[in-house]
Amino acid sequence: MNNHFKEITLQSTGAKEMSVHEEIQSLWSGYGSIVRIDLKGSELKSVVAKHVKMPNNNKHPRGWNTDFSHQRKVRSYEVETYWYKKYATMCDEYCKVPECLAVEQRGSEVFMVMEDLDASGFGRRLSSVEWKHIETCLKWLANFHATFLNVNPQGLWPVGTYWHLDTRPDELKVIEDVELKNSASAIDCVLNNAKYQTFVHGDAKLANFCFSNDGEKVAAVDFQYVGGGCGMKDVAYFVGSCLYEEDCERLESEILNCYFLELSAALSRMNKHVDFEGLENEWRALYYYAWTDFHRFLKGWSPGHWKINDYSEKVSREIIQQLKK
Numbered sequence: 001m002n003n004h005f006k007e008i009t010l011q012s013t014g015a016k017e018m019s020v021h022e023e024i025q026s027l028w029s030g031y032g033s034i035v036r037i038d039l040k041g042s043e044l045k046s047v048v049a050k051h052v053k054m055p056n057n058n059k060h061p062r063g064w065n066t067d068f069s070h071q072r073k074v075r076s077y078e079v080e081t082y083w084y085k086k087y088a089t090m091c092d093e094y095c096k097v098p099e100c101l102a103v104e105q106r107g108s109e110v111f112m113v114m115e116d117l118d119a120s121g122f123g124r125r126l127s128s129v130e131w132k133h134i135e136t137c138l139k140w141l142a143n144f145h146a147t148f149l150n151v152n153p154q155g156l157w158p159v160g161t162y163w164h165l166d167t168r169p170d171e172l173k174v175i176e177d178v179e180l181k182n183s184a185s186a187i188d189c190v191l192n193n194a195k196y197q198t199f200v201h202g203d204a205k206l207a208n209f210c211f212s213n214d215g216e217k218v219a220a221v222d223f224q225y226v227g228g229g230c231g232m233k234d235v236a237y238f239v240g241s242c243l244y245e246e247d248c249e250r251l252e253s254e255i256l257n258c259y260f261l262e263l264s265a266a267l268s269r270m271n272k273h274v275d276f277e278g279l280e281n282e283w284r285a286l287y288y289y290a291w292t293d294f295h296r297f298l299k300g301w302s303p304g305h306w307k308i309n310d311y312s313e314k315v316s317r318e319i320i321q322q323l324k325k
Helices: 003-013 067-090 131-147 169-173 178-192 232-242 245-250 252-269 276-301 310-324
Strands: 017-026 032-040 046-053 100-106 109-115 198-200 209-211 218-220 227-229
Touching: 003 017, 003 046, 003 100, 003 109, 067 100, 067 109, 067 169, 131 198, 131 209, 131 218, 131 232, 131 252, 169 276, 178 276, 178 310, 232 252, 232 276, 245 252, 245 310, 252 276, 276 310
Parallel strands: none
Antiparallel strands: 017 032, 032 046, 046 109, 100 109, 198 227, 209 218
16 A cells, blocks of 8 residues: 555544554455555544555456456446445445545545444354345345435446446357347346336345344445446345345245335335335336346356356246247
């Protein structure tokens, strides 16, 4: 970390001294790192810094090294920066996100100083879940979608999620499932033309949720692919990230009922007047479309991925048949 970014950290926290405590993770394809910084002389004991450095020769772990993919990643960090500057403060305790203390763009580098969620009581990361954890995340998503319902995603991705069709032409080209490949544009069109639109987190996997010790509260991180869209994209992706296929099917009704119950409560609390019956009917019908949309990406990006399972195949066949009618 250079002196300029050290100075930003000290100024934004009021600290007299700082030291890098640990690297939390390196960013995808060698684009930088996320570190925890210990502070002295500040009310805060620690902060988290995300330092993005755009490499000239990026190394993708699955071999997708193209200028197109590089530009997508560059744009994703611009989007995340704008998200924290303009929109993050609209999130309350019901859809907790880290407070951003400073954002700096300098040449090919981006530097963000953020609240340390571990120090704020969100120190648990889970690799397997019980129902209460699923419920907690679904409630976070419902409140997030309620907060940004009908808000124009200015400065963000017009269509959120990292697998959006327009941003993944290389992966589409190599799909061997001809029917799914030929249906991709129609599925994308149905989702994009939904009457009810909100912001989607865009990468709402289990690994991007930070839990309280009792699992009753959660905060979300990583907003590189936040943008416009149908809320079902986040729900389908989250469910697929933490459940085996038999549980995806067995708990499907329970998952959707939990989500829509919380969405209704959130909209009421926010005094947002919408035709909720119309919204719920539309989005329930789009759950399988959202699932199939991500399934399309996976089959091009990593055909042997564990998430490509019988449930996903069944869902996608059902949607393809619907589109033929």
